[in-house]
Amino acid sequence: MTDKTELIKRYIFLLVGLFVNGLGVSFITKAGLGTSPITSIPYTLSLGFTPTVGMFTLVFNIFLVILQVILLRRNFQLQNLLQLPIIALFSFFIDLTMSLLGFMQPETYAMKVVSLIVGCLILGFGVFMEMVxxxxxxxxxATVRAVSDVFSTDFGKTKIAFDSSMTIIAAILSFIMFKHLDGVREGTIVAAILVGFIARLFKKYIGGIEKILIS
Incomplete structure (x- = not known):
């Protein structure tokens, strides 16, 4: 009974974390200085087509799950399919928070930077909640983990390569669709550097929250 209760608490914590993640992504995007690396392709596509950032995020992440199946083959476990409802919720939360932040239109570059930093803090906390x-x-x-396992590469270095690849592909798509860079800017690089660092800081200084709220 205790194990089931703890598991329920963990899923509730994950659910809240997904909302916080969506809010963080939306905050960064609304800053107008680019978006987070993992969202860069969906966001760039949403600038040129009708579907929303959330819708493109859902489709893109389904593609990533399929890629995991191809990479892992027999080692792909059925429990990994939990990623599908999770990403569906995450995509919904992105569209929801983008709508809630519809009023947010920072005009000066200083305000854009402030919005970007606040977004990184929010997204970093959301990532921390996922970790907890x-x-x-x-x-x-999960895709980075699959690549790391199959090719025996370091997870951290593979993560950097993955994020860099997503950003480069988004930039190429931007030039193809708009003939100039749109959707990928300096904020994308800042988010790539700050979010993981912030999540680790939360883990270091308030990681004990897991014992209080969950265990």
């Missing part, structure tokens, strides 16, 4: 919940990974991280 420790029940499932989003497709982005």
């Amino acid at each position: 919940a420790n029940v499932a990974m989003l497709p982005g991280e």
Whole structure:
């Protein structure tokens, strides 16, 4: 009974974390200085087509799950399919928070930077909540893990290469669709550097919250 209660608490924590993640992504995007690396392709596509950032995020992450199946083959476990409802919720939360932040239109560059930093703090806390919940990974991280396992590479270095690849592909798509860079800017690089660092700081200084709220 205790194990079931703890598992329920962890999934609730994950659910809240997904909302916080969506809010963080939306805050960064609304800053107008680019978006987070993992969202860069969906966001760039949403600038040129009708579907929303959330819708493109859902489709893109389903593609990542399929990529995991191809990479892992027999080692792909059925529990990894939990990524599908999780990413569906995450995509919904992105669209929801983008709508809630519809009023947010920072005009000066200073305000854009402030919005970007606030977004990184929010997203970093959301990532920290995922780490504390420790029940499932989003497709982005799960794909990095799959590549790391199959090719025996370091997870951290593979993560950097993955994020860099997403950003480069988004930039190429931007030039193809708009003939100039749109959707990928300096904020994308800042988010790539800050979010993981902030999540680790939360883990270091308030990681004990897991014992209080969950265990």
